[in-house]
Amino acid sequence: MKVAICEYGAGNTRSVALAFERFGSELVPDVFAADLAVLPGVGSARTAMDGLRARGHDLALRARIAEGRPVLGICLGLQLALEESAEDGGVDGLGLVAGRAVRLTRGRVPRIGWATVERGGVDEDQAYYFAHSYAAETTAATAWSEGVVAEVRSGAFIGCQFHPEKSGPAGARYLEEIASLCLA
Amino acid sequence: MAAGRVVKGIRFRGLRDVGDPVALGEAYSAAGADELVFLDIQATIDGRRTLVELVRRVAERLAIPFTVGGGVRSYQDAEELLAAGADKVGVNSAALARPELLTELAGRLGSQAVVVAIDVEDGRVRSRAGTAATGRDAVGWAREAQARGAGEILLTSIDADGTRAGYDIELTAAVAGAVDVPVIASGGAGNAQHVADALGVAQAALLASILHEDPSRLESLRSELRALGVRVR
Numbered sequence: 001m002k003v004a005i006c007e008y009g010a011g012n013t014r015s016v017a018l019a020f021e022r023f024g025s026e027l028v029p030d031v032f033a034a035d036l037a038v039l040p041g042v043g044s045a046r047t048a049m050d051g052l053r054a055r056g057h058d059l060a061l062r063a064r065i066a067e068g069r070p071v072l073g074i075c076l077g078l079q080l081a082l083e084e085s086a087e088d089g090g091v092d093g094l095g096l097v098a099g100r101a102v103r104l105t106r107g108r109v110p111r112i113g114w115a116t117v118e119r120g121g122v123d124e125d126q127a128y129y130f131a132h133s134y135a136a137e138t139t140a141a142t143a144w145s146e147g148v149v150a151e152v153r154s155g156a157f158i159g160c161q162f163h164p165e166k167s168g169p170a171g172a173r174y175l176e177e178i179a180s181l182c183l184a
Numbered sequence: 185m186a187a188g189r190v191v192k193g194i195r196f197r198g199l200r201d202v203g204d205p206v207a208l209g210e211a212y213s214a215a216g217a218d219e220l221v222f223l224d225i226q227a228t229i230d231g232r233r234t235l236v237e238l239v240r241r242v243a244e245r246l247a248i249p250f251t252v253g254g255g256v257r258s259y260q261d262a263e264e265l266l267a268a269g270a271d272k273v274g275v276n277s278a279a280l281a282r283p284e285l286l287t288e289l290a291g292r293l294g295s296q297a298v299v300v301a302i303d304v305e306d307g308r309v310r311s312r313a314g315t316a317a318t319g320r321d322a323v324g325w326a327r328e329a330q331a332r333g334a335g336e337i338l339l340t341s342i343d344a345d346g347t348r349a350g351y352d353i354e355l356t357a358a359v360a361g362a363v364d365v366p367v368i369a370s371g372g373a374g375n376a377q378h379v380a381d382a383l384g385v386a387q388a389a390l391l392a393s394i395l396h397e398d399p400s401r402l403e404s405l406r407s408e409l410r411a412l413g414v415r416v417r
Binding site for chain 2: 012014015018019022042043044047076108109110112113114127129131132133163165166167168169171172
Protein backbone atom coordinates (compact mmCIF):
# COMPACT_ATOMS: atom_id res chain seq x y z
CA MET A 1 0.00 0.00 0.00
CA LYS A 2 1.18 3.51 -0.86
CA VAL A 3 1.09 5.93 2.06
CA ALA A 4 1.87 9.64 1.83
CA ILE A 5 2.72 11.49 5.01
CA CYS A 6 2.17 15.24 4.86
CA GLU A 7 5.44 16.91 5.74
CA TYR A 8 4.99 20.52 6.75
CA GLY A 9 8.17 21.52 8.41
CA ALA A 10 7.20 20.91 12.01
CA GLY A 11 6.91 17.95 14.28
CA ASN A 12 7.96 14.39 14.20
CA THR A 13 6.81 12.77 10.96
CA ARG A 14 9.64 10.29 11.17
CA SER A 15 8.04 8.09 13.82
CA VAL A 16 4.82 7.94 11.78
CA ALA A 17 6.81 6.90 8.71
CA LEU A 18 8.63 4.20 10.68
CA ALA A 19 5.33 2.86 12.04
CA PHE A 20 3.89 2.41 8.54
CA GLU A 21 7.09 0.94 7.17
CA ARG A 22 7.13 -1.69 9.93
CA PHE A 23 4.14 -3.42 8.35
CA GLY A 24 5.29 -3.07 4.79
CA SER A 25 3.66 0.15 3.56
CA GLU A 26 5.44 1.98 0.79
CA LEU A 27 5.96 5.66 1.54
CA VAL A 28 5.35 8.00 -1.37
CA PRO A 29 5.61 11.79 -1.61
CA ASP A 30 2.40 12.46 -3.59
CA VAL A 31 -0.28 13.34 -1.02
CA PHE A 32 -3.05 13.37 -3.61
CA ALA A 33 -2.25 10.07 -5.34
CA ALA A 34 -1.42 7.78 -2.38
CA ASP A 35 -3.80 5.06 -1.18
CA LEU A 36 -3.79 6.75 2.23
CA ALA A 37 -2.74 10.28 3.14
CA VAL A 38 -1.63 10.82 6.71
CA LEU A 39 -1.73 14.21 8.39
CA PRO A 40 0.46 13.81 11.45
CA GLY A 41 0.56 16.46 14.05
CA VAL A 42 2.80 17.83 16.66
CA GLY A 43 3.03 21.52 17.29
CA SER A 44 0.80 24.53 17.40
CA ALA A 45 -2.23 24.95 15.14
CA ARG A 46 -1.26 28.21 13.44
CA THR A 47 2.30 27.18 12.59
CA ALA A 48 1.01 23.86 11.29
CA MET A 49 -1.75 25.39 9.11
CA ASP A 50 0.71 27.88 7.64
CA GLY A 51 3.07 25.02 6.84
CA LEU A 52 0.30 22.95 5.23
CA ARG A 53 -0.84 25.86 3.04
CA ALA A 54 2.71 26.76 2.04
CA ARG A 55 3.13 23.25 0.65
CA GLY A 56 -0.31 22.96 -0.94
CA HIS A 57 -1.28 20.03 1.29
CA ASP A 58 -4.54 21.79 2.24
CA LEU A 59 -5.76 21.61 -1.37
CA ALA A 60 -4.58 18.02 -1.86
CA LEU A 61 -6.32 16.86 1.32
CA ARG A 62 -9.60 18.62 0.48
CA ALA A 63 -9.50 17.12 -3.03
CA ARG A 64 -8.97 13.63 -1.58
CA ILE A 65 -11.92 13.94 0.79
CA ALA A 66 -14.12 15.31 -2.02
CA GLU A 67 -13.32 12.12 -3.99
CA GLY A 68 -13.88 9.86 -0.99
CA ARG A 69 -10.22 8.85 -0.70
CA PRO A 70 -8.96 8.14 2.82
CA VAL A 71 -7.14 10.60 5.03
CA LEU A 72 -5.88 9.81 8.53
CA GLY A 73 -5.32 12.71 10.91
CA ILE A 74 -3.23 12.11 14.02
CA CYS A 75 -3.47 14.32 17.14
CA LEU A 76 -3.05 17.89 15.87
CA GLY A 77 -3.75 16.43 12.41
CA LEU A 78 -7.24 15.53 13.61
CA GLN A 79 -7.73 19.01 15.07
CA LEU A 80 -6.57 20.71 11.85
CA ALA A 81 -9.09 18.66 9.86
CA LEU A 82 -11.95 20.34 11.74
CA GLU A 83 -13.50 23.65 10.71
CA GLU A 84 -11.60 25.67 13.28
CA SER A 85 -9.40 25.53 16.34
CA ALA A 86 -9.52 27.77 19.39
CA GLU A 87 -5.72 27.51 19.65
CA ASP A 88 -3.52 30.56 19.04
CA GLY A 89 -6.48 32.94 19.32
CA GLY A 90 -8.51 31.06 16.68
CA VAL A 91 -7.28 29.32 13.54
CA ASP A 92 -9.27 28.21 10.49
CA GLY A 93 -8.95 24.48 9.94
CA LEU A 94 -9.14 22.39 6.77
CA GLY A 95 -12.88 21.77 7.19
CA LEU A 96 -12.66 18.09 6.22
CA VAL A 97 -14.99 17.32 9.16
CA ALA A 98 -17.61 19.40 10.97
CA GLY A 99 -16.55 20.56 14.41
CA ARG A 100 -13.95 22.55 16.25
CA ALA A 101 -10.95 22.00 18.51
CA VAL A 102 -11.39 23.42 22.00
CA ARG A 103 -9.00 23.68 24.92
CA LEU A 104 -9.22 20.93 27.52
CA THR A 105 -10.71 22.21 30.74
CA ARG A 106 -10.58 19.23 33.08
CA GLY A 107 -7.58 17.61 34.74
CA ARG A 108 -3.99 18.54 34.07
CA VAL A 109 -3.32 20.23 30.74
CA PRO A 110 -1.52 19.20 28.58
CA ARG A 111 -3.16 15.81 29.00
CA ILE A 112 -0.15 13.53 28.69
CA GLY A 113 0.01 9.78 29.13
CA TRP A 114 -1.49 6.41 28.30
CA ALA A 115 -5.23 5.95 28.51
CA THR A 116 -7.81 3.44 27.30
CA VAL A 117 -10.57 4.37 24.87
CA GLU A 118 -14.26 3.64 24.87
CA ARG A 119 -16.06 2.78 21.66
CA GLY A 120 -19.83 2.31 21.42
CA GLY A 121 -20.12 2.36 25.21
CA VAL A 122 -17.58 -0.46 25.56
CA ASP A 123 -14.25 0.16 27.27
CA GLU A 124 -11.49 -1.26 25.08
CA ASP A 125 -8.70 -2.92 26.97
CA GLN A 126 -5.91 -1.28 24.99
CA ALA A 127 -4.23 1.90 26.15
CA TYR A 128 -2.88 4.47 23.70
CA TYR A 129 -0.56 7.42 24.22
CA PHE A 130 -2.10 10.90 24.32
CA ALA A 131 -0.30 14.28 24.48
CA HIS A 132 -2.61 17.24 23.87
CA SER A 133 -4.04 20.49 25.21
CA TYR A 134 -6.96 20.75 22.75
CA ALA A 135 -9.53 18.19 21.65
CA ALA A 136 -12.26 17.84 19.03
CA GLU A 137 -15.82 18.88 19.66
CA THR A 138 -17.75 17.18 16.89
CA THR A 139 -20.81 15.08 16.10
CA ALA A 140 -18.54 12.67 14.19
CA ALA A 141 -16.86 11.23 17.31
CA THR A 142 -16.56 7.42 17.29
CA ALA A 143 -14.45 6.84 20.40
CA TRP A 144 -13.79 8.59 23.68
CA SER A 145 -11.11 8.57 26.36
CA GLU A 146 -11.75 9.98 29.84
CA GLY A 147 -14.50 12.15 28.42
CA VAL A 148 -12.33 13.43 25.56
CA VAL A 149 -12.94 12.66 21.86
CA ALA A 150 -10.38 9.96 20.98
CA GLU A 151 -11.44 9.19 17.41
CA VAL A 152 -13.48 10.83 14.66
CA ARG A 153 -14.81 9.22 11.49
CA SER A 154 -16.64 11.07 8.78
CA GLY A 155 -16.79 9.91 5.17
CA ALA A 156 -13.24 9.16 4.06
CA PHE A 157 -11.70 10.90 7.06
CA ILE A 158 -10.46 9.10 10.14
CA GLY A 159 -8.81 11.03 12.94
CA CYS A 160 -7.33 9.85 16.22
CA GLN A 161 -6.40 12.11 19.11
CA PHE A 162 -3.89 9.58 20.44
CA HIS A 163 -0.55 8.79 18.79
CA PRO A 164 -0.74 5.26 17.35
CA GLU A 165 2.89 5.56 16.20
CA LYS A 166 3.85 6.00 19.86
CA SER A 167 1.46 3.45 21.35
CA GLY A 168 3.55 0.29 21.10
CA PRO A 169 1.94 -2.91 19.75
CA ALA A 170 -1.62 -1.57 20.27
CA GLY A 171 -0.85 1.46 18.11
CA ALA A 172 0.72 -0.68 15.40
CA ARG A 173 -2.42 -2.84 15.27
CA TYR A 174 -4.56 0.30 15.03
CA LEU A 175 -2.59 1.61 12.04
CA GLU A 176 -2.75 -1.78 10.33
CA GLU A 177 -6.52 -1.80 10.75
CA ILE A 178 -6.78 1.65 9.18
CA ALA A 179 -4.54 0.53 6.33
CA SER A 180 -6.69 -2.55 5.68
CA LEU A 181 -9.82 -0.36 5.63
CA CYS A 182 -8.23 1.77 2.92
CA LEU A 183 -7.58 -1.23 0.73
CA ALA A 184 -11.04 -2.72 1.28
CA MET B 185 23.95 9.74 28.93
CA ALA B 186 27.50 11.01 28.70
CA ALA B 187 30.08 10.54 25.95
CA GLY B 188 27.61 8.45 23.97
CA ARG B 189 27.02 5.93 26.75
CA VAL B 190 24.33 5.45 29.37
CA VAL B 191 25.74 6.41 32.77
CA LYS B 192 24.29 6.52 36.25
CA GLY B 193 25.62 7.85 39.53
CA ILE B 194 24.43 8.56 43.03
CA ARG B 195 23.30 12.12 43.81
CA PHE B 196 24.65 13.07 40.35
CA ARG B 197 28.18 11.92 41.32
CA GLY B 198 30.36 8.88 40.68
CA LEU B 199 28.94 8.17 37.22
CA ARG B 200 29.26 4.56 36.12
CA ASP B 201 28.93 3.26 32.57
CA VAL B 202 25.84 1.07 32.41
CA GLY B 203 25.42 0.40 28.73
CA ASP B 204 24.75 1.29 25.14
CA PRO B 205 21.86 3.75 24.68
CA VAL B 206 20.51 2.12 21.54
CA ALA B 207 20.43 -1.38 23.06
CA LEU B 208 19.01 -0.19 26.38
CA GLY B 209 16.38 1.97 24.69
CA GLU B 210 15.19 -0.96 22.62
CA ALA B 211 15.18 -3.27 25.64
CA TYR B 212 13.05 -0.84 27.68
CA SER B 213 10.61 -0.35 24.83
CA ALA B 214 10.25 -4.12 24.42
CA ALA B 215 9.85 -4.61 28.18
CA GLY B 216 6.83 -2.28 28.21
CA ALA B 217 8.23 1.09 29.27
CA ASP B 218 5.62 3.83 28.81
CA GLU B 219 8.19 6.39 27.75
CA LEU B 220 11.93 6.77 27.30
CA VAL B 221 13.78 9.80 28.67
CA PHE B 222 17.25 10.45 27.41
CA LEU B 223 19.32 13.21 29.03
CA ASP B 224 22.76 14.08 27.74
CA ILE B 225 24.15 15.32 31.06
CA GLN B 226 27.48 16.44 29.65
CA ALA B 227 26.12 18.49 26.77
CA THR B 228 25.76 21.78 28.69
CA ILE B 229 29.01 21.30 30.58
CA ASP B 230 30.92 20.58 27.39
CA GLY B 231 29.17 23.47 25.64
CA ARG B 232 27.79 21.28 22.85
CA ARG B 233 24.43 20.00 21.80
CA THR B 234 22.92 16.57 22.32
CA LEU B 235 24.14 13.79 20.10
CA VAL B 236 21.57 14.07 17.34
CA GLU B 237 22.78 11.02 15.45
CA LEU B 238 22.45 8.86 18.54
CA VAL B 239 18.91 10.18 19.09
CA ARG B 240 18.10 9.17 15.53
CA ARG B 241 19.38 5.62 16.08
CA VAL B 242 17.49 5.20 19.35
CA ALA B 243 14.25 6.65 17.91
CA GLU B 244 14.35 4.20 15.02
CA ARG B 245 13.90 1.29 17.43
CA LEU B 246 11.14 2.83 19.53
CA ALA B 247 7.36 2.81 19.29
CA ILE B 248 6.87 4.70 22.56
CA PRO B 249 7.21 8.39 23.43
CA PHE B 250 10.78 9.66 23.53
CA THR B 251 11.93 12.72 25.48
CA VAL B 252 15.42 14.05 24.85
CA GLY B 253 17.27 16.73 26.76
CA GLY B 254 20.75 18.06 27.27
CA GLY B 255 22.26 21.21 25.83
CA VAL B 256 19.00 22.51 24.27
CA ARG B 257 19.49 26.27 24.01
CA SER B 258 17.37 27.37 21.07
CA TYR B 259 14.37 26.56 18.89
CA GLN B 260 16.81 25.21 16.29
CA ASP B 261 18.30 22.78 18.81
CA ALA B 262 14.82 21.56 19.74
CA GLU B 263 13.65 21.25 16.14
CA GLU B 264 16.75 19.23 15.27
CA LEU B 265 15.99 16.75 18.06
CA LEU B 266 12.34 16.44 17.03
CA ALA B 267 13.39 15.89 13.42
CA ALA B 268 15.74 13.14 14.62
CA GLY B 269 12.82 11.35 16.27
CA ALA B 270 12.33 12.88 19.70
CA ASP B 271 8.72 13.65 20.66
CA LYS B 272 9.51 16.09 23.42
CA VAL B 273 12.54 18.14 24.35
CA GLY B 274 13.81 18.53 27.88
CA VAL B 275 15.17 21.94 28.79
CA ASN B 276 17.04 22.71 31.99
CA SER B 277 20.09 25.02 32.30
CA ALA B 278 19.24 27.14 29.25
CA ALA B 279 15.73 27.85 30.57
CA LEU B 280 17.15 28.86 33.95
CA ALA B 281 19.56 31.21 32.21
CA ARG B 282 16.89 32.58 29.86
CA PRO B 283 13.31 31.59 30.85
CA GLU B 284 11.87 33.13 27.63
CA LEU B 285 13.25 30.06 25.84
CA LEU B 286 10.30 28.05 27.19
CA THR B 287 7.81 30.48 25.64
CA GLU B 288 9.61 30.42 22.29
CA LEU B 289 9.61 26.62 22.22
CA ALA B 290 6.00 26.24 23.34
CA GLY B 291 4.80 28.84 20.83
CA ARG B 292 6.14 26.87 17.90
CA LEU B 293 6.19 23.27 19.10
CA GLY B 294 3.20 23.33 21.44
CA SER B 295 3.49 22.98 25.23
CA GLN B 296 3.09 19.19 25.00
CA ALA B 297 6.55 18.98 23.41
CA VAL B 298 8.30 21.11 26.04
CA VAL B 299 9.47 19.45 29.24
CA VAL B 300 11.25 21.52 31.82
CA ALA B 301 13.72 19.42 33.78
CA ILE B 302 14.25 20.69 37.31
CA ASP B 303 17.08 19.32 39.47
CA VAL B 304 16.60 20.05 43.16
CA GLU B 305 18.93 19.76 46.13
CA ASP B 306 17.63 20.66 49.56
CA GLY B 307 14.65 22.50 48.05
CA ARG B 308 16.82 24.68 45.79
CA VAL B 309 17.16 24.40 42.03
CA ARG B 310 20.58 23.59 40.60
CA SER B 311 21.65 23.88 36.98
CA ARG B 312 24.37 22.49 34.72
CA ALA B 313 23.79 18.85 35.74
CA GLY B 314 23.68 19.81 39.40
CA THR B 315 27.01 21.61 39.40
CA ALA B 316 25.75 25.19 39.78
CA ALA B 317 23.46 26.86 42.32
CA THR B 318 20.68 29.10 40.96
CA GLY B 319 19.18 30.59 44.09
CA ARG B 320 15.70 29.60 42.91
CA ASP B 321 13.32 27.47 44.94
CA ALA B 322 11.75 24.46 43.27
CA VAL B 323 8.08 25.41 43.60
CA GLY B 324 8.66 28.97 42.39
CA TRP B 325 10.59 27.87 39.34
CA ALA B 326 8.06 25.16 38.51
CA ARG B 327 5.24 27.75 38.58
CA GLU B 328 7.20 30.17 36.42
CA ALA B 329 8.17 27.45 33.94
CA GLN B 330 4.52 26.47 33.57
CA ALA B 331 3.46 30.10 33.10
CA ARG B 332 6.10 30.47 30.40
CA GLY B 333 4.87 27.45 28.45
CA ALA B 334 6.41 24.25 29.80
CA GLY B 335 3.93 21.42 29.32
CA GLU B 336 5.46 18.92 31.70
CA ILE B 337 7.86 18.99 34.64
CA LEU B 338 10.56 16.38 35.09
CA LEU B 339 11.40 16.85 38.75
CA THR B 340 14.60 15.21 39.94
CA SER B 341 15.65 15.17 43.56
CA ILE B 342 19.44 15.23 43.60
CA ASP B 343 19.28 14.18 47.27
CA ALA B 344 17.39 11.00 46.36
CA ASP B 345 19.03 10.31 42.99
CA GLY B 346 20.59 6.86 42.74
CA THR B 347 19.97 6.07 46.42
CA ARG B 348 17.11 3.60 45.76
CA ALA B 349 15.65 4.77 49.10
CA GLY B 350 12.44 6.17 47.59
CA TYR B 351 11.41 9.33 45.75
CA ASP B 352 11.36 12.68 47.53
CA ILE B 353 7.60 12.60 48.06
CA GLU B 354 7.46 15.88 49.98
CA LEU B 355 9.20 17.80 47.21
CA THR B 356 7.18 16.06 44.49
CA ALA B 357 3.87 16.73 46.24
CA ALA B 358 4.78 20.39 46.78
CA VAL B 359 5.60 20.93 43.10
CA ALA B 360 2.67 18.86 41.75
CA GLY B 361 0.34 20.78 44.04
CA ALA B 362 1.62 24.12 42.76
CA VAL B 363 1.19 23.49 39.02
CA ASP B 364 -1.52 22.24 36.65
CA VAL B 365 0.79 20.49 34.15
CA PRO B 366 1.83 16.85 34.64
CA VAL B 367 4.80 16.17 36.91
CA ILE B 368 7.22 13.27 36.47
CA ALA B 369 8.85 12.22 39.75
CA SER B 370 12.51 11.30 39.41
CA GLY B 371 15.27 10.14 41.70
CA GLY B 372 15.27 7.42 44.33
CA ALA B 373 13.26 4.52 42.89
CA GLY B 374 14.25 1.28 44.59
CA ASN B 375 11.12 -0.86 44.50
CA ALA B 376 7.48 -1.02 43.40
CA GLN B 377 6.19 0.59 46.60
CA HIS B 378 8.38 3.63 45.94
CA VAL B 379 6.89 3.95 42.47
CA ALA B 380 3.36 3.54 43.83
CA ASP B 381 4.06 6.26 46.42
CA ALA B 382 5.39 8.61 43.72
CA LEU B 383 2.35 7.97 41.53
CA GLY B 384 0.19 8.94 44.48
CA VAL B 385 1.38 12.54 44.10
CA ALA B 386 2.85 12.77 40.56
CA GLN B 387 1.46 11.82 37.16
CA ALA B 388 4.44 9.67 36.16
CA ALA B 389 7.52 8.14 37.75
CA LEU B 390 10.94 7.87 36.18
CA LEU B 391 13.17 4.88 36.83
CA ALA B 392 16.85 4.57 36.06
CA SER B 393 19.34 2.80 38.36
CA ILE B 394 17.27 -0.26 39.16
CA LEU B 395 16.47 -0.86 35.49
CA HIS B 396 19.88 -0.23 34.03
CA GLU B 397 21.38 -3.30 35.63
CA ASP B 398 18.41 -5.46 34.66
CA PRO B 399 15.95 -4.14 32.01
CA SER B 400 13.69 -7.17 32.55
CA ARG B 401 13.00 -5.78 36.06
CA LEU B 402 10.52 -3.49 34.30
CA GLU B 403 8.16 -6.38 33.63
CA SER B 404 8.17 -7.66 37.20
CA LEU B 405 7.75 -4.10 38.49
CA ARG B 406 4.63 -3.71 36.38
CA SER B 407 3.00 -6.77 37.90
CA GLU B 408 4.06 -5.73 41.41
CA LEU B 409 2.49 -2.31 40.78
CA ARG B 410 -0.74 -3.96 39.63
CA ALA B 411 -0.75 -5.98 42.85
CA LEU B 412 -0.44 -2.69 44.75
CA GLY B 413 -3.56 -1.44 42.97
CA VAL B 414 -1.76 0.96 40.61
CA ARG B 415 -3.25 1.17 37.13
CA VAL B 416 -0.55 0.33 34.62
CA ARG B 417 -0.79 -0.39 30.94
